[in-house]
Amino acid sequence: MMKQSNCRRKRILLVRFLLTGILYFGGYFYATAQSQKIQVKGIVTSASDKLSLPGVSVVDVTDPRNGVNADFDGRYAITVNSGTTTLRFTMLGYKPVDVKVNGRSEINVVMDSEISSLDEVVVIGYGTQKKRKVIGALDQVNSQAFEGRPSVNATQALQGKAPSLIIQQTNSEPGAGLSINIRGISTLNNNGPLIVIDGIVGGDINSLNPADIDNISVLKDAGSAAIYGSRANNGVVLITTKKGSKGKPMAIQYSSLAGFNNPFYFTKPVHGYENAMLRNEAAFNSDAANAVFTSAQIAELKAKGDTEWFAEEIVKPALQLNQNLSVSGGNENSTYLVSLGYLDQESNFVGPKKGMERYNFRINLTNEFGKFKLTSSLAYSKQKISDHSSSTSTLMVDAFRVPLYYTQKDKDGNYLTNDVLQQFNSLGILEQGGFRRYNNDDLFGSLNAEYKLTNFLKVKGVFGGRLWNGSMFSRTKQVNFLPQGIYGADRDTRDETTKSLDLNTQFMLEFNKNFAGVHNVGALIGVSNENHSHRASALYKKFTDPDLGTPGTETVIGDDSYNSNGTKPDGNPASSKNSLNSLFGRATYDYNDKYFAEVSFRYDGSSKFRDEIRWGFFPAATVGYALTKENFMENYRDKVGNIKLKSSYGIVGNQNVGDFQYQTTYFTFQNAYGFNNSGVTGTGYNFSNAELQWEKAATFNVGLEADFFKGALSFSFDYFDKVTSDILIPPQVPGVFGTKLPDFNDAKLGNRGWEVSATYRHKGKVLNQSLTVNIGDSKNKVLHYSGGDEKLTGVEELQVLLREGLPFNSYVGLKRDGYFQNWEQIQGAAVPDGLSVQPGDNRYVDANKDGKIDDNDKFIFGNPFPRYTFGATYTADYKNFDLSIFIQGVGKRTMMIRGELVEPFHYNYGMTMYTHQLDYWTPQNPDARYPRLANNGTQSNTNNFRRGSDMYLYDGAYARLKNIQLGYSLPANAAEKLGMSRFRMYVSGQNLLTLSKVKFVDPELSEFNNNLSPSGANSGRAFPTQAYYGMGIDVSF
């Protein structure tokens, strides 16, 4: 793809999308009229190829507001106040140059490239590091990843942007959760990483405005993550928000992106008349006495044609608007950034407007007063979600199930029920059934004070946290259907509020000193407390006024209402509190940027464990070796590039258990039973495990970083091996025991994997291109489980298995061996116990050859966790046009699909078949994908669909064109004429193309959440996938 070109004119770095705004920071400046003004002009060229450098910023150091940019040919002209001042030339990717004017009027400057950007600063746990000194396994994602994409939240924007950063969703509905995972499965419970925003633990990544994010560091190995100790087992994601730049005039940036999310389904129902024939075929195959449809009825259906599919009728294209405005700048001592963001993501559901709106406001300030530096940030986010009053999966599945010969609404506006949906239909609920409105306020702030005691020692104090207030107000309105059926007869009016507070306090002492010019020594020691508390309460009323929802004569208060010292209907406490006290530290040493060593530790005490066993110690050590810094490698370094080797080993932990799980507790609940027609309270109990302790993961990492062709190609590779022991998991409890037990430190899991990422940048004469590819894989294996040989958990028709030596949650079921093609094959064949089968029914492998198919014949199949996750970003710019293409996918995954998407007329709840199911067995189609049709409850149906088999498993590999963007920027002089320093307009598209083996569901959707517990997706209950088309502008002043 890369075109050969003798690049000769403009050198614009690939990062220009991000930085154009900063580079062109001319815009507003005012030169104070003074007497000794002189004009300086000249040409800026690049040292490596002697070519002119466009866009370099030139600033008068004594008056930072006075600055210009070099033009396309590298020419600049600046009027300075005095002939004795100094000009500073800066450009990203080049070393800054300061030149004393000394009265000259023409100054030509040569700038040295710094393409490997090794002096870039990388955010690490409780500090920063120069990139060339980084030896931990960490990935950086910068703000470029978020630009121009219609990302609703930062999590979505991160997908595919770093190797082994696995983002999955179970649903594409606005506001639906996404799961984040780093490097696969290393524990048997929550595998989500720790999120740290501007140094503060406890913020919500999804309430951030993606446009505010400056960069994200993903800490993957113990070497980089151990400083977060007991919560670092699943990796750490450090998010840093944007700040103003010192000595820069005010810059105003505005961006707006508007587009439509067009819903689409991968599944299509068959024609109405076709469905009627298929119903008859199933009935005939089941020896039913009557045909379901007479031939006259079928002819009539065919003549009448299909009605609109209910699932299509309840969705529409929805508007999405992202708008951001930021003002930033700074002087010598302080910087500021103020940003405003607005997101409006409408839901695809029809009816009154639904969807999510989010307002973001942020102020980031830095102030320096001599040795004292204060960084403060305050972010406020308001999120408003409007939803229908029902459950999306119910609405979807109801709409999915109806064949194309019914209608939802007649011409008089009545909502209709039919003999598939006797009670209600989704359209009526969406249009008239009331609403659920969430209104959340999220206030996040941090104060970071730094005082330089000496030039090598500083003390830091950080205080910050998050105050979150969420409320929900909902009303269920009654909808009457024809000929019968009522929705929302209880006329619920509900209120819920939750207030939560996360507080972080940290004190640190930091030491950095160079000895004898080659020994660089750094040390950090700190203490911290993090605590979380929340209180929630809810008031639920039934039979409220149909118009206002206010109480009336019939109104009763629902017994699921709760006070803040009570228990929620889901069994969780309405209030909770936990706290973590920690001591942590790090020591780093390097010899002349050649040999590196680093140790870090954390000592954590958690309120989640009992007093005596509350504290845990988590150390890690890392070494690094910049091979090409050796003298004997000089030749290689000059001709090829740099090589750095690194390795780390350490212990990190996981404390993901309930707050008071180590104590046996008794809780009461209302209306357990009734005497004399009134409800009485009952008591339940949660048994404890007083010995509950941390999970500990020993993690080994080895990695290589290399670049070639003077940095044009950079490459990194990491291999890791992680063993998590004392995994918190409930033991195998027999039913006879009579109750469940909480987690025990009871299992051991190994997880190994690797990641590669590579970037190639090519600068041409007029065409600049870059390609970044990342791919990662991990493979886990249960090493020990003391709760028994194995644990089988039913997941609908199949089961998942926890067994030593196998990946966690491997699917288990019967293995299909084609179909019984005729009666002869059935004679004496092994079939599931008690069942008689017919030709066209599934034949299963009799693994133990005992002549019957039962539990002893189960096979172990693949596991649902994605492997070979990859992302690829291609960017190109040609003259004023720019293009970016982002592809993301999964190389291997076993996906379970079930319900009506597999079984025709699922349990008699589903009443239509879908086109992909037409590949079923008939004597003429002996190698079909699916067995013959037969009614629910027949022996055939039970054999084929109630005996979980690999028929329900599909290949979940896919590649998706996640985003494509094409932009055009006005030439600088044209923009300036319009009073702007930069103007770019672009079109953006998301989810436009998907390549996958499985064609009838969205392969990106996962049937499991972050805890690897089933989420109910992939059974016709998922919100439609959205293809996005939008247009945007970026303007800088």
Next chain:
Amino acid sequence: MKNIFKQIKFIPVALLLLVSCEDLDLAPENVFTDSTYWTSVEKAQTFLNTAYSQMQNSSNFFYNEALSDNAFNGRGDNAGAASIAAGIYDPSLGRLKSEWNDRYAGIKTCNLIIENIDRVPNADPAVIARMTAEARFLRAFQHFQLTTWFGDIPLLKKDPSLQEAQTITRTSHAEVVQFVLDELDAIAPLLPKNTQLTNAERGRITMGAVAALKARVLLYEGRWADVIQTTEKFMAMDYGQYGLFSSYEGLFEAKNEYNSEDILSLQYATPTEPRSWGEFFDMAPISAGARLNALAPTQELVDSYLMLNGKTINEAGSGYNENMPYMNRDPRLTSTVVYDQYQWKEANGSIRTINIKPGTAPGNPDEFVQGSSATSTGYYTRKYYDVEHGTDLKSGINLMLFRYADILLMYAEAKNELSQMNSSVWDQTIKALRIRAGFTDAAALSFNSALGQPALQEIIRNERRTEFGMEGLRIFDIRRWKIAEDVLNGYAHGAKFGPTSVDNGYLRVNLRTFDPDKHYLWPVPRDERLINTNLSQNPNW
């Protein structure tokens, strides 16, 4: 350097501030801990309430009927009824596991009460004794249910440790039954008679409930003489004051709760309160507010109702007209089953016709349409339909586990098994029930001494079937009579809405198989045996 130390001295001060910031010893505020729980009789009582709630759930109460030849679960596999009735299940079936786990959860609650209630300080010993007896009743009830389904089961006289639960073996059915009977004998004197209950205590376990359970245990064991002994004392009002309620139809209505026939029932509050049940949402005629039909009576049940003259429909001279099949039938049919042209009484007393037969009133939601969400058999359920229902047909009617009619029929059956049936026994039992049901024809009411013991056995068994239709008892009866291989093999049928070429026009709704060498006992759940390898399995599973 001096300067540095000047600055550093602030650090410890700051650290001190931090450490005092948050204590790590946090206590929950919404729950009790073990040391704070057993402190009052009230708290012990709420524990006991939980044990009551675990007795039985409404879903199993109704869907158990579809395990038998009386009904068909035509949508989904509610409570495993579709799979079990058709004989197409294995030890992994969810119902087996939930029946097992839920009952052992109930046993655990009882054992925890029995083992901890003495910790309650300053309690009235009589109150404690009664509560303990209630817990022991519930524990015995749970064991009895388990052993009826599974045969040999782990017997838990005390709360097991996890290790014990993982290694326990099955105790023989006979020993479990003996334990149950011993317990019932031991606790009976500690419990009040129904006449001694205050209104607020209605629904709690009485001496009568103990005797009724004991009679049922003995009946299922075929210990006829013991059944007679217990039921005779019952009928002599030794255990409390009981009698047949005047109206069979009214017996299952909300307004007649706590009548003299109710010995022990699952307690529900009112339709609008959370303690309610809602199975009729999937059982009632669609036009009466149901969303679909998942449980429907079979033709076999309908056919079992006698003619008003006391004859079965197939008997010579019965007067049965296949074209007007619901005419002149046992009035209990109308109180139990909704059939085509049923005269449905609305809450306001008005009457309307339910049209089920295809073509009678096309497009009406109750109509039988093959494969639709309406009835799968041509019938709906009437018994326990609550005219005062709440939304989604929620009801607060108590569901009777034991009623006095059962005592009478147990007595009649035991007497006949010992060939002691006579007109006096007949008049006390069958006749009394038929009069209450609304029979007036002397041919139906009087004892026919010419019938021998086997014929009388048929009559008594059929009386039991129709008296308790849709009350969830039939499956236990066909299992103990060992007639399941006769009535649960072949097709279950629906109304005569099909082509006459097949089964004379009666709808084939479900093909069933029952293997007598295997299906009389449920298999021990698969998951249970995976964890505890000491658990043996029932024959042929």
